[in-house]
Amino acid sequence: MPSLTVPPGAPPILQSLTVPPGAPPILQSLAVTLERMLVRILVLLYLAGAPALAQTLCQPNASNGYRVRISIKTALGNQAYEWNENEMFLFRATMAFAMRRYYKTETYNVDNIIVCNQTRRVSFWFVVISPENPTMLIPKADVEKAVSMSRHRINNAFLLTDRTLEFLGIYPTLAEPVNPDTPPWLIVFGVVIGAVFAGIIALLVSSLLQKRRKEKGMMEDGQDEEDRQMKGVENGINLDGIYNRGFTDDDRFTKL
Amino acid sequence: QAFYKLHAISLDSTMGKDAARAEWDNPMQFVLACVSYAVGLGNVWRFPYLCQMHGGGGFLIPYLLMLVLLGVPLFYMELAIGQKMRLGSIGAWRAINPYLGGVGLASVVTSMYLCLYYNVINAWSFWYLFHSFQSVLPWAECPVNSNLTGHVEECERATPTQYFFYRETLDISGSIEENGGIHMGQALCLLLAWMIVYLFIVKGVKSTGKVVYFTATFPYLVLIIYLIRGVTLHGAINGVKYMFTPKMEQLANPTTWINAATQIFFSLGLGFGSLIAFASYNQYNNNFEKQAIVVSMVNSSTSIFASIVTFSIYGFKATFNYESCLERVRLLLLNTFDLAEDTISLENVIHWIAELNRTHPEQFASLGGRLETCDLEAELDTAVEGTGLAFIVYSEAIKNMPVSQLWSVLYFIMLLLLGMGSMLGNVIAVITPLSDLKFISRYMSTKTLNGLVCLFCLLLGLGFTTHSGNYWFTMFNDYGATFSLLFIVLIEVITVCYIYGIKRFEKDVEDMLGHRLNCYWKIMLAGVSPILLIALFIFYIVNYIQGGTPTYQAWNKELGKSVVTEYPPYAQAFIGLLLASSVCCIPLTALYTYCKKRNLASGKRERTVSTVSA
Numbered sequence: 001m002p003s004l005t006v007p008p009g010a011p012p013i014l015q016s017l018t019v020p021p022g023a024p025p026i027l028q029s030l031a032v033t034l035e036r037m038l039v040r041i042l043v044l045l046y047l048a049g050a051p052a053l054a055q056t057l058c059q060p061n062a063s064n065g066y067r068v069r070i071s072i073k074t075a076l077g078n079q080a081y082e083w084n085e086n087e088m089f090l091f092r093a094t095m096a097f098a099m100r101r102y103y104k105t106e107t108y109n110v111d112n113i114i115v116c117n118q119t120r121r122v123s124f125w126f127v128v129i130s131p132e133n134p135t136m137l138i139p140k141a142d143v144e145k146a147v148s149m150s151r152h153r154i155n156n157a158f159l160l161t162d163r164t165l166e167f168l169g170i171y172p173t174l175a176e177p178v179n180p181d182t183p184p185w186l187i188v189f190g191v192v193i194g195a196v197f198a199g200i201i202a203l204l205v206s207s208l209l210q211k212r213r214k215e216k217g218m219m220e221d222g223q224d225e226e227d228r229q230m231k232g233v234e235n236g237i238n239l240d241g242i243y244n245r246g247f248t249d250d251d252r253f254t255k256l
Numbered sequence: 257q258a259f260y261k262l263h264a265i266s267l268d269s270t271m272g273k274d275a276a277r278a279e280w281d282n283p284m285q286f287v288l289a290c291v292s293y294a295v296g297l298g299n300v301w302r303f304p305y306l307c308q309m310h311g312g313g314g315f316l317i318p319y320l321l322m323l324v325l326l327g328v329p330l331f332y333m334e335l336a337i338g339q340k341m342r343l344g345s346i347g348a349w350r351a352i353n354p355y356l357g358g359v360g361l362a363s364v365v366t367s368m369y370l371c372l373y374y375n376v377i378n379a380w381s382f383w384y385l386f387h388s389f390q391s392v393l394p395w396a397e398c399p400v401n402s403n404l405t406g407h408v409e410e411c412e413r414a415t416p417t418q419y420f421f422y423r424e425t426l427d428i429s430g431s432i433e434e435n436g437g438i439h440m441g442q443a444l445c446l447l448l449a450w451m452i453v454y455l456f457i458v459k460g461v462k463s464t465g466k467v468v469y470f471t472a473t474f475p476y477l478v479l480i481i482y483l484i485r486g487v488t489l490h491g492a493i494n495g496v497k498y499m500f501t502p503k504m505e506q507l508a509n510p511t512t513w514i515n516a517a518t519q520i521f522f523s524l525g526l527g528f529g530s531l532i533a534f535a536s537y538n539q540y541n542n543n544f545e546k547q548a549i550v551v552s553m554v555n556s557s558t559s560i561f562a563s564i565v566t567f568s569i570y571g572f573k574a575t576f577n578y579e580s581c582l583e584r585v586r587l588l589l590l591n592t593f594d595l596a597e598d599t600i601s602l603e604n605v606i607h608w609i610a611e612l613n614r615t616h617p618e619q620f621a622s623l624g625g626r627l628e629t630c631d632l633e634a635e636l637d638t639a640v641e642g643t644g645l646a647f648i649v650y651s652e653a654i655k656n657m658p659v660s661q662l663w664s665v666l667y668f669i670m671l672l673l674l675g676m677g678s679m680l681g682n683v684i685a686v687i688t689p690l691s692d693l694k695f696i697s698r699y700m701s702t703k704t705l706n707g708l709v710c711l712f713c714l715l716l717g718l719g720f721t722t723h724s725g726n727y728w729f730t731m732f733n734d735y736g737a738t739f740s741l742l743f744i745v746l747i748e749v750i751t752v753c754y755i756y757g758i759k760r761f762e763k764d765v766e767d768m769l770g771h772r773l774n775c776y777w778k779i780m781l782a783g784v785s786p787i788l789l790i791a792l793f794i795f796y797i798v799n800y801i802q803g804g805t806p807t808y809q810a811w812n813k814e815l816g817k818s819v820v821t822e823y824p825p826y827a828q829a830f831i832g833l834l835l836a837s838s839v840c841c842i843p844l845t846a847l848y849t850y851c852k853k854r855n856l857a858s859g860k861r862e863r864t865v866s867t868v869s870a
């Protein structure tokens with residue numbers, strides 16, 4: 001006659017149901033049936049009670065819970081999807097994934113993420129319960145670290161960003177600034193100043209060459225000097241005199 | 257009369273006037289040079305501000321009136337002097353009247369101050385231009401702080417564009433007293449700016465004449481592109497409507513008329529000696545009358561054109577900020593009252609505010625100070641001028657445009673061309689009189705002189721790249737050239753019309769142009785312009801005295817905004833020195849010439865006595 005192995009966590013009433021080995025067969029089968037029923041009832045009660053238990057764990061402003069706010073229409077506009085139970089399931093699954101990733105275990109499941117107080121805004125509270133002990137909540141700090149670690153994956157699962165999928169209280173870490181070895185402006189500056197410098201040198205050299213060519217041309221025929229002197233040019237100043245205002249008449253020029 | 261002939265010849269030889277004076281290749285180069293000089297940064301950043309301050313479209317009435325009464329006649333007079341005397345400002349004024357040669361010297365001193373600080377603006381334009389070649393414009397976002405938790409505090413309190421200008425571009429200190437070191441990036445950009453100026457003027461008008469084809473025309477191309485982009489921006493029409501709605505009551509305000517007059521005056525660049533220098537390279541018979549009218553008209557129409565562009569950009573920026581404000585309020589309401597996302601849209605935010613206040617008063621009260629009031633008019637009213645407009649407001653608008661890097665590059669290239677074009681005029685105003693002086697032209701060539709002037713201005717200009725450099729820049733900008741110019745041009749007009757004589761001036765013009773002076777010019781030059789100038793001059797003095805201690809805007813890094821601070825005593829003394837140094841040239845030179853003439857006359861008498869006795 002098989003004897004029911006009583007589960008270790010079972011209440012004492014079940015444990016007292018072990019049938020003594022010398023009992024008649026009818027009594028034994030009755031005990032078995034009774035045990036099975038009791039177990040089923042207990043399981044049913046447990047299952048019914050668990051959400052109630054969980055509900056008490058998840059509350060707005062719970063000490064270990066976070067509030068999530070989702071703005072799908074702001075992020076996606078015309079391509080926004082509707083927030084329904086399936087999306088909520090995905091959220092819970094993603095959070096379980098984040099917890100698994102953080103603790104590096106495979107014990108977390110969708111049931112461990114409890115959600116409550118959903119509003120039309122699409123905002124809700126969630127808490128994480130430990131897979132080993134359903135009455136124990138994972139502390140806030142650990143949840144925060146888990147979320148921060150997988151934030152990018154969580155955002156991408158919903159096609160949202162840090163701004164449109166908000167965990168109130170968890171601040172997104174900003175991207176590290178990219179510091180190139182040479183600042184890009186210095187490169188453009190170098191190119192421009194090099195070009196300008198080359199331009200200046202080119203102009204100076206070309207005018208120097210022009211002057212030397214002119215000087216060589218002048219030295220070859222020295223007659224030019226005398227010609228210039230005859231024209232009355234000395235030191236580059238025209239000595240022909242200038243038109244002197246003092247000798248003009250005050251009258252208007254007469255037209256011929 | 258014989259004495260006069262000798263005197264005239266000796267004057268010419270001391271001036272070093274030679275028949276082979278450089279000339280523009282064709283009159284078009286001269287016109288473009290004048291346009292390039294007159295159309296500068298002031299057209300872009302001062303005129304739109306004045307337009308907004310003084311009643312939008314209505315401001316055009318005093319502006320155009322002052323153009324006709326004051327701007328064009330004085331422009332004409334300066335061109336006439338330059339073309340007739342064929343010398344820079346010092347030589348030209350000495351030739352007109354030896355006692356008033358100081359007018360030319362004062363012009364050179366003022367131009368020198370302008371050269372020192374104006375190129376710093378070009379350095380800033382280069383800095384912004386080079387920083388536009390990045391995937392994200394550096395003034396679009398605040399940089400992250402060292403532990404990656406948030407943004408830099410100073411940037412959070414101010415805006416990213418202000419932070420980029422005051423902290424990363426200038427690295428500004430808290431007040432004019434804290435000097436700090438030189439900002440290396442700024443110094444490099446200033447070096448580049450001066451090298452480009454040298455490249456443009458190294459061969460005198462031969463090189464300048466070719467450069468002005470580009471610097472005068474390309475800004476218009478960019479302005480047209482920006483106009484098309486500007487008016488197609490979302491919300492631009494708000495700005496343009498705001499600007500052109502005339503508020504006629506502003507015409508009763510005397511400040512409107514005074515600002516119109518000063519804007520015309522400074523925009524055309526009168527009194528610096530640049531116009532005299534440019535005109536001195538003209539052919540003797542060049543028709544400067546037509547050119548004077550053309551350049552003045554072009555300058556004013558560019559101002560109006562640029563203000564349409566500016567106001568469409570303003571309208572875009574104001575609409576963008578207004579809609580961002582509405583978006584923030586919408587989110588705040590959605591989050592506080594937990595409503596579904598599509599219940600409140602941008603259009604009915606205001607309606608919902610009233611609704612929610614009525615239905616949930618206690619919850620609404622809990623919002624408290626977080627609820628902002630969004631006002632489009634207030635956004636449009638934030639009128640800014642000067643470097644604040646060009647580098648902060650404009651770059652803020654640009655960062656919100658699509659393909660912002662392209663627009664940024666185009667915009668700063670336009671600023672650079674406008675600034676460089678004006679710089680050419682400023683530097684030529686200093687170099688032409690110096691190269692006319694015989695003792696300089698004997699010892700060094702034009703290239704060396706140009707190089708030395710550029711180097712000198714660069715070294716002194718490095719002072720504006722220090723941490724407090726922007727405060728010194730503002731001081732030079734506000735006091736270096738404003739008051740002294742009015743005085744210089746007033747003396748110029750009185751000299752030409754009354755001391756030299758309007759009749760002699762008329763004859764000179766007839767000699768050059770071939771026809772007599774129109775009575776419009778005669779009335780304006782001899783009557784209306786001097787009266788207007790005297791009125792402006794008196795107004796400036798009264799304003800300065802009434803203004804009390806001069807103040808400046810110091811950037812406070814804790815508050816993230818500018819605070820009004822008084823100048824310390826030594827800075828006020830420096831302001832006085834700036835004003836006095838150019839103005840005093842006139843009486844001092846008159847005194848010097850008087851003393852020299854007395855010595856010369858007494859020396860001649862001695863010599864004549866000795867020959868007779870011998």
